[in-house]
Structures are given as C-alpha cells and as structure tokens.
Amino acid sequence: MLHLVLFLVFGAICVAGAINLLAQKHPISSALSLVVVMASLAVEYLLLGAEFVAAVQVIVYAGAVMVLFVFVIMLLNAGEEERTSGSRIALLLGVPGVLAGGLLVAWVLIRHSGGNAVALGALPGFPKTIGNLLFHEFLLPFEVTSILVLIAIMGAVVLASRPEAQEPARKEN
Amino acid sequence: MTDSLHLWLIPILPLIGTAINGFFGKRFSRQTVAAVALTFCGLAFAMALYVTARISSLELPHTELLAHWIRSGQFMVNFDFYLDQLTLVMLLVVTGVGLLIHIYSVGYMWEEGGFYRFFSYLNLFMFFMLTLVLAGNYLQMFIGWEGVGLASYLLIGFWFTKDSAASAGKKAFIVNRIGDFGFLIALFLMIKHLGSLNFTDVFSAVAKYPVETAGFGLLTSIGLLLMVGAAGKSAQVPLYVWLPDAMEGPTPVSALIHAATMVTAGVYMVARSHAIFNHAPNALTVVAVVGTLTALFAATIGVAQTDIKKVLAYSTVSQLGYMFMACGVAAYSAGIFHLMTHAFFKGLLFLAAGSVIHAVGGEQDMRKMGGLRQYIPVTFATMATATLAIAGIPGFAGFFSKDEILLHAYEANPIYWVLGVFTAFLTSFYMFRLLFLTFFGEYRGAGAEGSHGGGHGHGEQDHGHGMPHESPMIMLVPLMILAMLSVIGGWVWFGGVFEHFMAPVFGGGEGAATREAVSKTLEFTLMGVSTIAAFLGWFLALFLYVRNPALPQEIASALGGFYEAVVHKYYVDEFYTTLFVKPLVDGSTRILWHGVDQGVIDAAVNDTADGARHLSDAARQMQSGNLRSYAGWVAAGGALVLAYMVWMGVR
Amino acid sequence: MVPTSYYLILSGILFSCGVIGFLIKRNIITIFMSIELMLNGVNLSFVAFAAQWHHLSGQVFVFFVMVVAAAEAAVGLAIIIAVFRTRETLNVDQVNLLKL
Numbered sequence: 001m002l003h004l005v006l007f008l009v010f011g012a013i014c015v016a017g018a019i020n021l022l023a024q025k026h027p028i029s030s031a032l033s034l035v036v037v038m039a040s041l042a043v044e045y046l047l048l049g050a051e052f053v054a055a056v057q058v059i060v061y062a063g064a065v066m067v068l069f070v071f072v073i074m075l076l077n078a079g080e081e082e083r084t085s086g087s088r089i090a091l092l093l094g095v096p097g098v099l100a101g102g103l104l105v106a107w108v109l110i111r112h113s114g115g116n117a118v119a120l121g122a123l124p125g126f127p128k129t130i131g132n133l134l135f136h137e138f139l140l141p142f143e144v145t146s147i148l149v150l151i152a153i154m155g156a157v158v159l160a161s162r163p164e165a166q167e168p169a170r171k172e173n
Numbered sequence: 174m175t176d177s178l179h180l181w182l183i184p185i186l187p188l189i190g191t192a193i194n195g196f197f198g199k200r201f202s203r204q205t206v207a208a209v210a211l212t213f214c215g216l217a218f219a220m221a222l223y224v225t226a227r228i229s230s231l232e233l234p235h236t237e238l239l240a241h242w243i244r245s246g247q248f249m250v251n252f253d254f255y256l257d258q259l260t261l262v263m264l265l266v267v268t269g270v271g272l273l274i275h276i277y278s279v280g281y282m283w284e285e286g287g288f289y290r291f292f293s294y295l296n297l298f299m300f301f302m303l304t305l306v307l308a309g310n311y312l313q314m315f316i317g318w319e320g321v322g323l324a325s326y327l328l329i330g331f332w333f334t335k336d337s338a339a340s341a342g343k344k345a346f347i348v349n350r351i352g353d354f355g356f357l358i359a360l361f362l363m364i365k366h367l368g369s370l371n372f373t374d375v376f377s378a379v380a381k382y383p384v385e386t387a388g389f390g391l392l393t394s395i396g397l398l399l400m401v402g403a404a405g406k407s408a409q410v411p412l413y414v415w416l417p418d419a420m421e422g423p424t425p426v427s428a429l430i431h432a433a434t435m436v437t438a439g440v441y442m443v444a445r446s447h448a449i450f451n452h453a454p455n456a457l458t459v460v461a462v463v464g465t466l467t468a469l470f471a472a473t474i475g476v477a478q479t480d481i482k483k484v485l486a487y488s489t490v491s492q493l494g495y496m497f498m499a500c501g502v503a504a505y506s507a508g509i510f511h512l513m514t515h516a517f518f519k520g521l522l523f524l525a526a527g528s529v530i531h532a533v534g535g536e537q538d539m540r541k542m543g544g545l546r547q548y549i550p551v552t553f554a555t556m557a558t559a560t561l562a563i564a565g566i567p568g569f570a571g572f573f574s575k576d577e578i579l580l581h582a583y584e585a586n587p588i589y590w591v592l593g594v595f596t597a598f599l600t601s602f603y604m605f606r607l608l609f610l611t612f613f614g615e616y617r618g619a620g621a622e623g624s625h626g627g628g629h630g631h632g633e634q635d636h637g638h639g640m641p642h643e644s645p646m647i648m649l650v651p652l653m654i655l656a657m658l659s660v661i662g663g664w665v666w667f668g669g670v671f672e673h674f675m676a677p678v679f680g681g682g683e684g685a686a687t688r689e690a691v692s693k694t695l696e697f698t699l700m701g702v703s704t705i706a707a708f709l710g711w712f713l714a715l716f717l718y719v720r721n722p723a724l725p726q727e728i729a730s731a732l733g734g735f736y737e738a739v740v741h742k743y744y745v746d747e748f749y750t751t752l753f754v755k756p757l758v759d760g761s762t763r764i765l766w767h768g769v770d771q772g773v774i775d776a777a778v779n780d781t782a783d784g785a786r787h788l789s790d791a792a793r794q795m796q797s798g799n800l801r802s803y804a805g806w807v808a809a810g811g812a813l814v815l816a817y818m819v820w821m822g823v824r
Numbered sequence: 825m826v827p828t829s830y831y832l833i834l835s836g837i838l839f840s841c842g843v844i845g846f847l848i849k850r851n852i853i854t855i856f857m858s859i860e861l862m863l864n865g866v867n868l869s870f871v872a873f874a875a876q877w878h879h880l881s882g883q884v885f886v887f888f889v890m891v892v893a894a895a896e897a898a899v900g901l902a903i904i905i906a907v908f909r910t911r912e913t914l915n916v917d918q919v920n921l922l923k924l
Contacts, residue, residue, distance in 0.1 A: 003825065003826050004825075004826050007826050007830065007831075011830075011834045014834065014838065015834070015837055015838070015841075018837070018838055018841035018842075018861060019841065021841070021845060021854075021857065021858070021861065022841060022844060022845050022848065022849075027851050027853050027854050027857075030849075030854050030857055031853075031857060034857050034860060034861060037838070037861060037864065038864060041864055041867070041868060044831070044834070044868060044871075045868075045871050047826075048831070048871050048872060048874075048875040049875060050871050050874070050875070050883045050886070052883065052887075053867075053871060053883050053886050053887065056887060056890060057867075057890070060890055060891075060894055061860075061864070061890060061893070061894075064894060065860065065893065065894050065897045068897060068898065068901060069853065069856070069857060069860075069897070069901070072853060072901045072904065072905065073853055075905070076853075076904075076905065076908050076914060078851060078853055078914050082850070082915065083850075091805070091847065091848070092805070093805045093806065093808070093809040094801075094804060094805030094806070094807075094808040094809060094843075094844075094847040095805075095808075095844055095847055095848075096809075097805070097808045097809035097810075097811070097812035097813075098808045098812065098840050098843045098844055098847070099840065099844075100812050100816070101808070101811060101812035101815045101816070101840075102836050102837070102839070102840035104812070104815055104816055104819055105815065105819075105836050106833050106836055108819055108822075108823075109829045109832050109833060109836075110829055110833075116827065116828045116829075116876050117825040117826060117827045117828065118825070118826060118827075118828055118831070118872070118875040118876055119825055122875040122876075122878075123874055123875045123878055123879075123880065123883075125874075125880060125883045129880060130880065130883060130884060130887070133880055133881065133884050134884060134887070137881070137884075138881075138884050138888075141888055142888075145888055145891045145892065145895075148891070148892065148895055149891060149894070149895050151895075152894075152895035152896070152898050152899050153898065155898075155899050155902065156898040156899050156901070156902040157902075158902075159899065159902035159903055159905070159906050160901075160902040160905045160906065163909065797920060798920030798921055798922065799916075799917060799920045800855075800916045800919075800920070801846075801847055801850075801916065801917070804843075804846050804847050805847055808843055808847065
C-alpha cells in the first residue's frame with residue numbers, strides 16, 4: 001500500500017518534471033526541471049531497493065551532469081527559445097509516431113504483464129554486492145568504461161579549448 | 174540433256190568486275206578501272222556470242238541448274254537458267270549494246286569524279302540485268318528486277334551531291350517499288366495456285382487452265398498484276414513519272430538503262446509470260462490499252478519539251494508503249510523485234526545527245542543549240558540515222574518493227590491502229606524537231622564567249638571551250654556501230670526470218686481471239702499510210718523549224734493554256750505530289766515522326782529519365798540537414814518497427 | 825506490491841517525453857537534456873526488471889549507463905561550445921549546413 005502510494009507520488013513528480021521540461025522556454029528552467037526528475041527517480045530506485053544506484057544517480061547525474069549543463073547554459077548565455085519554423089516533419093510524423101509507439105508499448109505491457117509485482121525494496125542493491133559484481137563479473141566493462149571516461153575528458157578539453165591553441169571543431173577521435 | 178553451257182558465267186563476269194572496281198577501284202588509275210570494266214563486260218558479250226554459236230545444236234528451251242535454293246514442303250525454287258530464242262535476243266541486245274555503252278562511257282566520264290564508282294555500278298547493272306534475262310524462274314527474275322532498280326537508283330543519283338539528282342533517284346526507286354508490289358502479289362498468287370515459280374512448271378500448269386474470256390479469273394489477276402509491275406519498270410501510265418526525272422543521271426546511264434535495257438525488262442517479262450496472258454484476254458486488252466495510251470500521251474508531251482534529254486525520255490516512254498501495244502495484241506515477236514531495234518536507235522540517240530552535250534560544254538536546252546552540223550558532223554550523221562530509224566522511214570530499222578506492230582494492231586482493232594499511226598506522226602515530228610533545232614539554223618549557244626560553257630550543266634562536261642567541238646574517237650566509234658545497226662538491224666525481218674526464229678517461243682497457244690490475217694494489199698496500204706504519216710511529221714518539222722523558225726513560238730502563244738499544260742507535262746507530277754506524296758510525307762512527319770518517334774519512343778526514354786529525376790528530387794527533400802526532421806523520421810520508423818515486433822509477438 | 829508494469833509505464837512515459845522534447849525543442853542544450861531524460865527512463869526500466877527477476881546485473885548496467893551518459897554529456901557539451909563559437913547560435917534549425 002505504502003509502496004504504491006509512494007510510487008505514485010514520486011512518479012507524478014517525475015512526470016510533472018518531465019512535462020515541465022518540455023513546457024519551459026528558458027533552458028535553465030528545463031535544466032532545473034530535469035534535476036527534479038532525477039531526484040524523484042532516485043527515490044523510485046530506492047523504492048526498488050537499489051540504494052547504490054540511487055546514490056550514484058544523485059551524485060553523478062543530478063550533481064555532476066546537471067551542474068555541467070547549468071554551467072554550459074550560463075557560459076553560453078542561452079536565452080529564451082525563439083520560435084523558428086524548423087521542421088514540419090518532426091511535428092507531423094515524429095510526435096504521433098512517438099505517441100503511437102509509446103501507447104503500443106503501454107498496451108502490451110498492461111495486457112501481457114503477467115501480474116508480476118515487486119515488493120518494496122525488493123532487491124537490495126548494497127554497494128558491497130554491486131562492487132563485488134563490478135570487480136568480478138563486470139570487470140572488463142568497468143575498465144573499458146574508465147578508459148571511455150578518460151577519452152571523454154581529453155576530448156572535451158580539446159573540443160572546448162580556445163581556437164588559438166588548435167584548429168576548432170576537430171572531430172573527436 | 175545437252176551439256177552445260179555454264180550460263181551462270183554470263184551474269185557473274187560483270188559481277189566480278191563490279192567487285193574489283195568497287196573494292197579496289199579507288200586506288201586504280203582510270204585506265205585500269207576502264208580496262209577492268211570493259212574486259213568483264215566484253216567477256217560477257219563473248220559468252221553471249223558463244224551461246225549464239227551453239228544455239229543450233231541445243232534442244233530449246235535449255236535449262237541449267239546452278240544450285241538449290243528454297244525448299245519448303247512441296248514448293249521449290251532453285252538458281253536456274255532458262256535459254257530459248259527470246260533469251261538469246263535479249264542476251265545479245267543487253268551485252269552488245271551494253272558493251273558499246275561501256276566503251277562510250279570511258280570517253281564520256283573521263284573527266285568526272287567517281288570514275289571507278291560509275292563503272293562499278295554499270296557492271297552491277299549488267300549483272301542484275303543478265304540475271305533477269307537468263308532467269309529460269311520468276312523469283313530469280315525478280316531478283317534481277319529489283320537489282321536493276323537498285324542500279325538505276327545508284328546511277329541516276331550518281332552525282333548525289335545534287336539535290337535534284339538524289340531526288341530523281343529516290344523517285345525512280347519508289348515508283349518502281351509500287352510496280353514491284355504488283356509483281357510480288359502476282360508471284361504469291363502463282364505460288365498459291367500454281368505451286369511453283371519455275372517457268373517450265375508454271376507454263377505447263379497454265380496450259381491446263383481454260384481461257385478466261387469473262388470476268389476476273391486467276392490468270393487474269395496474275396496477268397494484270399504482272400502488268401502493274403511491268404508498268405512500273407517500263408514506265409507506262411500511270412507509273413511513268415520517274416523516267417523523265419531519271420535524266421538527271423549521266424547520259425550513258427540514260428542510254429543503257431532508260432532506253433536500251435532496263436525499261437525493256439517489263440516488255441520482256443510480259444513476253445515471257447505470254448502463256449499466262451494468252452489465257453487471259455482481258456488482261457491482254459488492258460496491256461494493249463495501256464500501251465497505246467501511253468504511246469500517245471508521252472508523244473504529245475515530247476512535242477513541247479525543250480531539254481534534249483527530256484524529249485528522248487518521253488520518246489522512250491512512247492516507244493515502250495508501242496511494245497506493250499504489240500504484246501497486248503499477242504504480237505509478241507513484233508514487240509520483241511521493236512525492243513531490239515529500239516535499243517539500237519534509242520541507245521544511239523542518247524549517246525549522240527551525250528556527244529552533243531559534250532560538244533557544247535554541258536548545255537542541254539535545245540533553244541540554245543543550233544547549226545551544230547558543221548561543228549560535229551559525225552555526231553550529226555549518226556543522230557540523223559537514228560532519227561530516220563525512229564521516225565519509221567522505210568529502209569531503216571524502226572520502219573520494219575513499227576509497221577509490224579501497227580499491222581497486228583489493226584488486225585486486233587482498228588482503233589489501236591489509228592492511234593498508233595497518229596503517234597507515229599507525232600514521233601516523227603518531234604524527233605525531226607529535235608534534229609533541226611539542234612543541228613540546223615544558227616548557233617544560238619554561248620560557246621562563242623568561251624569561259625562559261627552553258628549554265629545548264631547537270632555536272633556534265635563543262636569545258637568552256639570556244640566553239641562546239643567533236644567528241645573523241647572512243648565516243649564516236651560506238652555511235653557509228655549503233656548507226657549501222659539502226660540501218661541493218663531491221664533487215665532481219667525480211668523473209669520472216671525473225672518471226673520464224675521466235676516462233677517456237679510464241680507460236681502455238683495463241684489463245685487470244687483469232688483474227689483473219691489481212692490481205693497483202695491491205696498490208697501494203699497500211700504500210701503506206703504509216704509511211705506517209707512519218708514523212709508528214711518530217712515535213713511539218715522542216716516547215717516549222719527550218720523554214721519558219723518564228724512560227725512555233727506564235728503557235729505556242731496562240732494555244733495559250735493548253736500549250737502550257739503540255740509543257741508542264743499535264744501537271745501529272747504536281748497531281749501525284751498533292752494526292753500521294755504530300756499526304757504521305759505529312760502523315761509520316763506528323764504521325765510517325767512527331768507522334769510515334771518523338772511522342773512515344775523518345776518520350777518513353779526521356780520521361781523515364783525525367784521521372785527518375787523527379788523521384789530523386791522528391792526524395793532529396795528528406796535530406797534537409799535539419800536535426801529535428803531526422804529525429805522525426807527516426808521516431809516514426811522506430812514506432813513502425815515496434816508495431817511490427819508487437820504484431821509478430823502477438824500473432 | 826506494485827506491478828512491474830507500472831514502473832515500466834512510468835519509464836515509457838519518461839522516454840516518450842524525452843523523444844517529444846527532442847522533436848519539439850529548438851535549443852540544442854534542451855535537446856541534449858531530453859536525451860538525458862530518455863536515458864533516465866531506460867535506467868528505471870532496467871532497475872525495475874532487476875527487481876522483478878532478482879538479478880543484480882540490472883543495477884550494474886544502470887551504473888554503466890550512467891557512466892556513459894556522463895561521458896557523453898561532457899563531450900556533447902564541448903561540441904556544443906565549439907559549434908557555438910563558429911555559428912554564434914544555439915538554434916538547431918540554423919545549424920543545417922555541413923559547409924560553414
């Protein structure tokens with residue numbers, strides 16, 4: 001019961017944040033809505049027992065990535081969105097397509113879910129267990145992602161550096 | 174069966190000459206080209222003489238099989254040769270006169286470009302004509318028939334850079350084709366009903382048919398269709414229009430093809446098919462009527478022409494009409510006899526005309542000639558001989574042949590005779606008119622000035638010499654030989670030698686309406702009347718063109734519109750153009766060219782290309798560089814894939 | 825006890841919002857944020873399935889997704905900055921030529 005209520009509450013906040021992201025004109029408002037979404041998602045993870053993931057969500061996603069976004073928005077002094085005509089296709093084909101796809105998936109899920117349910121805190125994701133997994137079964141992906149991050153750092157530094165140092169917009173290797 | 178005479182050699186020899194001159198002639202000197210051409214033509218003539226020598230020891234008709242050709246079920250056609258007296262006469266005429274004209278052409282065409290090409294074509298013509306004459310079946314004759322049409326086209330349009338020459342060649346070929354269509358249908362009928370195209374088979378099959386006196390039976394149809402073909406090839410009404418235009422070709426061509434040999438192919442064919450015609454009196458009547466009308470019609474036009482070659486062309490049409498008249502009253506040997514004498518004197522007339530044109534430096538208009546007697550005496554003498562012959566003056570070749578025809582025409586129906594005599598009068602008149610205008614009186618040409626030898630040169634010799642000069646010996650010797658033949662050629666009629674000679678071919682099977690032979694007195698009376706007509710024509714021409722040169726112009730002006738019509742050949746060409754040519758060309762342009770070729774075929778290709786372009790243009794719109802459009806497409810595609818997967822899973 | 829399908833529907837809603845945001849928005853940074861929203865939606869479904877089937881690799885995968893998302897965000901924003909330097913605009917409709 002509690003589980004359902006909590007789920008619904010935070011789910012509603014999530015969706016509201018998402019819609020707000022769409023509705024806002026200024027990017028900074030959208031960014032802040034996204035932070036709200038991420039925070040409520042962290043709570044959803046907790047409800048499912050994934051403590052480590054929830055923590056990482058808040059620290060990395062909401063704390064680092066979104067901050068980065070906000071920094072960039074402020075760096076580039078992004079203003080309110082202008083209404084340019086842009087693409088008709090995106091609106092005519094894309095949105096109905098997405099909606100159709102989404103509804104279809106929802107329908108399938110509801111019809112054929114088989115009534116599986118999760119309990120509150122169903123699968124405890126302790127850091128210890130996850131760490132065990134990371135360093136035993138998923139060692140290779142772990143190392144690879146660390147290299148990936150390294151490359152990303154280097155690429156970002158190179159890409160964003162001032163034009164006098166090297167040619168601008170060099171493709172990331 | 175007597176042993177083979179190797180008849181196949183006779184056509185093949187000129188063909189070899191054609192090949193040699195055609196392929197290598199460009200590199201040869203003129204002497205070599207001439208030597209090659211004359212050698213092979215001469216060899217063919219020699220072989221014809223050899224055959225003549227052997228003829229008495231042969232059983233005629235003599236056939237020789239060269240090779241098998243078509244075999245389709247019961248129907249069989251081979252390459253075979255057929256020799257009888259008729260073939261022999263034609264053979265001698267074609268090779269003999271052909272050789273003389275070859276010799277003449279060496280001199281005439283010496284200064285022209287395309288020398289080797291001319292002789293190659295000339296030999297090609299000989300090959301086809303000999304194939305036609307020696308053929309043992311209708312299909313082989315048709316090959317020769319078509320081939321001489323081709324050679325005629327090539328030679329008429331010899332100076333193909335001239336528009337008028339090229340058009341004349343085309344006209345000749347196309348009008349011939351119309352006749353050939355009739356010939357072809359006749360061949361088809363023969364194949365269907367008589368089962369063969371071989372002469373011996375056809376003639377024996379025809380003998381079993383009754384004589385068709387009423388209506389249009391099979392044989393009448395075949396006969397009429399054959400006549401259509403003959404009308405095309407031998408320039409009878411209504412398919413004669415190509416012959417005057419064919420004068421665009423060099424004069425030796427006019428002499429050989431359009432006087433002596435090719436145009437006689439129709440007469441030969443009708444004579445050869447006498448078995449069919451004898452069983453179809455209605456067809457014969459048509460032949461006679463067509464011949465008579467043509468003779469008269471062409472003679473009236475010839476009276477008013479001013480170009481020397483055109484007069485001779487219409488004269489040829491007229492004389493051919495006589496030959497068909499003869500065949501039409503079943504006097505085949507008389508028709509062939511006239512064919513032979515006509516080859517002599519008409520060939521001579523053309524060659525002499527060529528000599529005249531050569532003398533005055535290319536001028537062909539008789540009004541600009543005159544008084545040439547003193548300048549070119551030999552030419553004058555030979556041309557005068559030929560004129561006497563064609564006019565039917567007693568003693569000369571034409572007299573005998575023409576009289577024989579008129580006699581038989583009278584026996585059939587006096588109307589033919591009346592028209593024939595009147596035509597003879599006209600013939601005599603316009604031929605002597607030609608003679609007087611050209612050789613008598615004062616010289617009216619531009620020769621005195623020197624540089625510009627007359628502007629009418631159809632590419633003919635344009636020397637620009639001062640005064641008219643005689644032609645070289647190489648051109649004069651053939652003239653003299655032909656002049657001699659024009660005199661003595663008719664004497665073979667004495668004692669009925671010629672008729673007896675041809676009797677095995679034509680005698681017997683005279684299914685045409687029998688008529689009583691006329692009495693001797695009547696025969697002489699008729700002969701006398703036609704002689705008087707000939708002399709009348711002579712004196713009238715003398716009166717109008719020598720004594721009172723101004724009179725003809727006054728008469729012409731007095732006659733006004735009628736005279737104009739005659740000069741313009743009764744506007745027949747214009748009539749044909751409006752009725753047939755123009756609609757055909759217009760229709761072809763509009764329907765076939767614009768409609769089908771451009772509208773359907775080209776359009777199909779172009780529109781396919783255009784369509785591809787439009788399609789890709791439309792597809793190009795997708796690549797806008799706009800991120801959101803791409804995202805939209807991806808989202809839609811993703812939804813489709815999702816739907817498909819769900820559908821597959823749900824199924 | 826909440827049925828897994830509820831979590832999945834929520835995940836789907838988030839994902840759809842992300843896609844729609846991608847399609848509607850004109851500011852490149854906002855589009856980027858929509859991408860992050862999509863990733864988050866997917867993360868939720870991973871965790872939900874992990875909980876349903878008691879398999880921790882779902883959560884580990886979420887971890888990896890987050891790492892990659894972070895790397896991608898860093899590089900992507902760097903690119904946006906670079907593009908902004910040359911095009912002087914953040915409007916994605918105006919950045920549609922390969923040629924400068």
